Amino acid sequence: MAIIHPLCLIEMIKVLFTIPNFDTAGSGKALLHVAKRLDPDRFEVHIACLHTKGTFFKTVEQSGIPIHVLNYTTPMKPYPKGLRACYQISRKLKEINPDIIHSFHYAADYSEPLAAKMAGIKWVYTKKNMNWGGASKNAWKLRSFLATAIAAQNTDMLELFFKNSNKTVLIPRGVDVEAFKPQIKNETLAQKWQIEPNQRILMCVANLVPVKGIEVLIQAFHRIHSQYPDWRLMIVGDHSNPYGQDMMTLATELGLKDKVLFTGKQNNIQDYLSLAEVVVLPTLDKGRKEGSPVSLLEAMASGKNVLGSNISGIKDQLQSFPEHLVQAGDIDAWRTKLMNCCSNSREVNTQLGKVFREYVMQNYHIEKEVNLCERLYEKIGI
Secondary structure, rough: OOOOOOOOOEEEEOOOOEEOOOOOOHHHHHHHHHHHOOOOOOEEEEEOOOOOOOOHHHHHHOOOOEEEEEOOOOOOOOOHHHHHHHHHHHHHHHHHHOOOEEEEEOOOOHHHHHHHHHOOOOEEEEOOOOOOOHHHHHHHHHHHHHHHEEOOOOOHHHHHHOOOOOEEOOOOEEOOOOOOOOOOOOOHHHHHOOOOOOOOEEEEEEOHHHHHOHHHHHHHHHHHHOOOEEEEEEEEEEEOOHHHHHHHHHHHOOOOOOOOOEOOOOOOOOHHHHOOEEEEEEEOOOOOOOOOOHHHHHHHHHEEEEEEEEOOOOHHOOOOHHHHOOOOOOOOHHHHHHHHHHHHHHHHHHHHHHOOOOHHHOOOEHHHHHHHHHHHHHHHHH
């Protein structure tokens, strides 16, 4: 419940952030970036997750934010059993007794908001991807119906899912522009990947799953690599799944084994970005698409020239740079845009990167995301 701060007589708002796990650090980092920056004189912050697995969990522990490990969701079928389980969860939530629960759960679960409703706790969720229809459509509608407020990450969500909704506020992802800024080339990393001084790096930072469109990028790069022999394509992200293995096979079959570098999952993204001149995100226009992809924002903040598919989320981030948007899934369109970037001198790409960094600092600074969250909590929390 809200309490009065003893020093300044401000009514404090207790916020409980929920997330299934910290195995996939992307969502976990997004949560922690906001949670640790909330004004401590106005907000008391807690976190709840299902378990303690994942290397990033240690980072969350080190933040000093209280963490509650509990099962805060449940299967809803059969319904009598699901309702009883929701009631039990509501009792656990009531023990923590937050004013607001902010869910970073990516799925169409409605047991959590139902349990919050039973506990009399206001509940917010961040819509992080473009999934909505199919078997989960009714679940998304229930999740939204039970929500006190909804944080949408891009403008297409507002139009397609929440049109005329008075619950919804646009809160795009922000980036820490001090952590991600132009850096000198990490020579140790360059040596590790046998990158010669004259070689130039085109990079994609994404875990390899089908929606990311990595096959489009590889095929487009195949069509230009002979014209730009100094360029290498570096793909930074987990490739341990079948799709990732297929992409490695594709690169080999196209004769690109020495031209395309698959690094696997990496935690020191800033160091890898120091190697890149151009960073791209070729996500397909299907499935979950993108919410507000942080990889492009981090690249822009790091002073890199960027390209991205002209789809939800990405087109918001690049709305002021339409020439850097590419038709999703179109190999020839990607070939043309890659040629434009690879034809640039290093100096031109660096200058474009400076423009992108300035744009991110003005429009996607992490403090802007935090301020929007604080305003939302203050609006509904008292």
